[in-house]
Amino acid sequence: MQKILLSGVKPTGRSHIGNYFGAMKQWLTLQDEHQCFLFIADYHSLNFIQNREEMNQNILDLALDYLAIGLDPEKVTIFKQSDVSEHTELAWIFDTITTMPYLKRAHAFKDAEAKEKEISVGTFNYPMLMASDILLYSPHVVPVGQDQKQHVEITRDTAEKFNHIFGKEVFNMPEPMILGEVAVVPGIDGQKMSKSYGNTIPLFATDEEIKKQVMAIVTDSSSEIPKNVYAIHALIKPKEELDALYEANKGKYKALKDALTEDLIAFITPMRERRKAFENDIEKVKEILKKGGEKAKIVAAKKMEEVREAIGVSL
Numbered sequence: 585m586q587k588i589l590l591s592g593v594k595p596t597g598r599s600h601i602g603n604y605f606g607a608m609k610q611w612l613t614l615q616d617e618h619q620c621f622l623f624i625a626d627y628h629s630l631n632f633i634q635n636r637e638e639m640n641q642n643i644l645d646l647a648l649d650y651l652a653i654g655l656d657p658e659k660v661t662i663f664k665q666s667d668v669s670e671h672t673e674l675a676w677i678f679d680t681i682t683t684m685p686y687l688k689r690a691h692a693f694k695d696a697e698a699k700e701k702e703i704s705v706g707t708f709n710y711p712m713l714m715a716s717d718i719l720l721y722s723p724h725v726v727p728v729g730q731d732q733k734q735h736v737e738i739t740r741d742t743a744e745k746f747n748h749i750f751g752k753e754v755f756n757m758p759e760p761m762i763l764g765e766v767a768v769v770p771g772i773d774g775q776k777m778s779k780s781y782g783n784t785i786p787l788f789a790t791d792e793e794i795k796k797q798v799m800a801i802v803t804d805s806s807s808e809i810p811k812n813v814y815a816i817h818a819l820i821k822p823k824e825e826l827d828a829l830y831e832a833n834k835g836k837y838k839a840l841k842d843a844l845t846e847d848l849i850a851f852i853t854p855m856r857e858r859r860k861a862f863e864n865d866i867e868k869v870k871e872i873l874k875k876g877g878e879k880a881k882i883v884a885a886k887k888m889e890e891v892r893e894a895i896g897v898s899l
Contacts, residue, residue: 586617586618586619587617587618587619587723587724587725588618588619588620588621588721588722588723588724588725589611589614589618589619589620589621589723589724589725589726589727589761590620590621590622590623590717590718590721590723590726590758591607591611591620591621591622591623591726591727591728592622592623592624592625592628592665592717593607593608593624593625593646594625594626594628594629594632595624595625595626595629595633595639595642595643595645595646596629596632596633596642596779597642597779598645598779598784598786598787598788599645599646599649599786599787599788600777600779600784600785600786600787601769601777601784601785601786601787601816601819601848602769602771602776602777602778602784603787604653604787605769605819606768606769607727607728608649608650608653609653610727610761611653611655611660611727612653612654612655614727615655615656615659615660616659618724618725620659620660620661621660621661621663621721621723621880621883622650622655622660622661622662622663623662623663623664623665623717623880624643624646624647624650624662624663624664624665624873625665625717626639626643626664626665626666627665627666627671627672627713628665628710628713628714629642630706631704631706631707631710643664644866644869644870647662647869647872647873648859648862648863648869649787649788649859650662651858651859651862651869651872652788652855652856652858652859652862653787653855654855654858657872657875657876661876661879661880662872662873662876663873663876663877663879663880664873664876664877665717667873667874667877667880667881668720668877668880668881668884670716670720670881670884670885670887670888671713671716671717671720671884672713672716673716673888674716674719674720674887674888674891675709675712675713675715675716677746677891677895678712678715678716678742678746679709679712681742681745681746681749682709682712682742682745686741687708687709687711687712690710690711690734690738691734692707692710692711693707693708711735711738711739711742712742714735714738714739715738715739715742715743718736718739718758719739719742719743719755719756719758719887720883720884720887720888721880721883721884721887722755722756722887723758724756724758724759725758725759725760725761726739726758726759726760726761727760727761727762728760728761728762730762730768732760733760733762736758736759736760737760739758740757740758742755743755743756743757743758744757746894750894750895751894752890752894754887754890754891754894769816769819770812770815770816771783771784772784772785772797772798772800772801772802772812772816773802773812774802774811774812784797785797785798785816785848787852787855788852788855788856788859789852789856790856791849794845794848794849794852795845798813798841798844798845798848799841799845801813801816801841801844803837808834808835809830809834810837810840810841813837813840813841813844814826814830814840816844817840817843817844817847820847820848820851821847829843
């Protein structure tokens with residue numbers, strides 16, 4: 585029996601190579617080994633995007649990204665979170681058994697509080713929606729970056745608490761799946777690559793965009809080897825070849841950035857071409873999402889029957 589895997593990405597803008605190497609690349613190998621549920625976390629993105637046209641386009645763009653990297657909808661259930669109402673139903677149930685002090689430990693809340701932002705309820709209790717996203721499908725593993733490990737820990741805590749309160753083993757305990765060497769992908773400024781930092785290299789960037797972003801990578805003039813350039817280069821080139829290249833070009837930042845640009849273009853171009861092909865048949869992309877939503881809903885609805893029976897609302 586195949587193990588179940590679940591993961592998702594918020595449609596909050598263009599996918600970047602950090603998304604790819606931090607999560608998406610794992611999916612390509614895992615889709616043959618696991619029963620995969622990969623969703624577009626559109627309700628989560630409402631914490632950031634509250635514009636109909638932008639949301640609509642972002643959802644389609646992310647679906648295109650999923651298909652362009654090589655995910656096979658015959659092997660993987662690709663769907664929109666919003667197409668499965670059980671996600672928000674279960675989140676409410678989890679809200680009722682979760683305390684405010686516990687949720688204040690979540691990284692997103694702490695970050696928002698540190699920035700003295702006016703924090704929405706959605707930002708505050710997003711871990712409960714995330715726990716619902718995961719637990720509805722009884723996954724064995726959840727691929728996450730090292731910095732997202734807390735999400736799975738909160739999910740496990742919630743599952744354990746629910747099972748204890750209602751005296752039934754309704755939920756299993758998913759495990760985080762972390763590949764250490766790509767747990768955190770550096771951005772062009774050396775921080776974690778993130779849309780919110782504006783330090784990304786888009787996954788389907790044009791040649792000119794790639795060149796511009798690579799040339800903007802922050803370098804340390806005190807070192808003969810620019811570590812930020814090397815760290816990104818290491819994602820796409822074997823270590824032996826990379827070490828020889830950097831040894832031969834010590835202190836030659838321009839030459840090393842040119843080499844990274846060339847290798848990134850070679851890496852991105854095939855995916856960019858596949859994406860263009862899917863863009864020419866958007867109706868097919870929508871149909872894939874629709875069918876994926878229907879398949880996911882069957883699984884989620886069955887789990888919710890167990891939940892409703894456990895909490896005593898089923899008569």
